[in-house]
Amino acid sequence: DAGITQSPRYKITETGRQVTLMCHQTWSHSYMFWYRQDLGHGLRLIYYSAAADITDKGEVPDGYVVSRSKTENFPLTLESATRSQTSVYFCASSPGTEGDTQYFGPGTRLTVL
């Protein structure tokens, strides 16, 4: 039982390139979330999804795109990467409704040169 996985774990890309970070969970959780973690800012929510085909913006959505065609997958795409998007990205899932426990993936460390 893999739980929640993220790929790749590490990624180096160049400014202007498109990058997609993958997130997969095996629990059939309804909710999925994308966060970025930066020194001095803690975790900030980028996008979240309450169910397949339902997504909503978080605190810092600009420059990111998400989709959720299947319950278990929630990819995050940086359409044109910028240096300010260098960060550690965490995906999380949650089984239920408001404020339920979130289960985090191991993270993807993205560097934009």
Next chain:
Amino acid sequence: SQQGEEDPQALSIQEGENATMNCSYKTSINNLQWYRQNSGRGLVHLILIRSNEREKHSGRLRVTLDTSKKSSSLLITASRAADTASYFCATDYHRDDKIIFGKGTRLHILP
């Protein structure tokens, strides 16, 4: 943005001592959660306390919630080297699907 704020930002204590971290938040909540993050890893859920609860225990963890002061504390008793990590509080807000994390307290247990 609305979020909990942990205090202190960093804490170093001797192994065996108790560690206390605090979290303050701004508006009414349904529940408050504490998470731990070891270096280079994802967050791990520790404990959830609902707004109608005042205290909750889980092993060496004790969490209190004071809704009148909009604050919570996390106590780790008899600390161990393995407790070295960052600790985050997370609050949800009524009529909202998401939780908001604070910036965390970095706890270092000295041998």
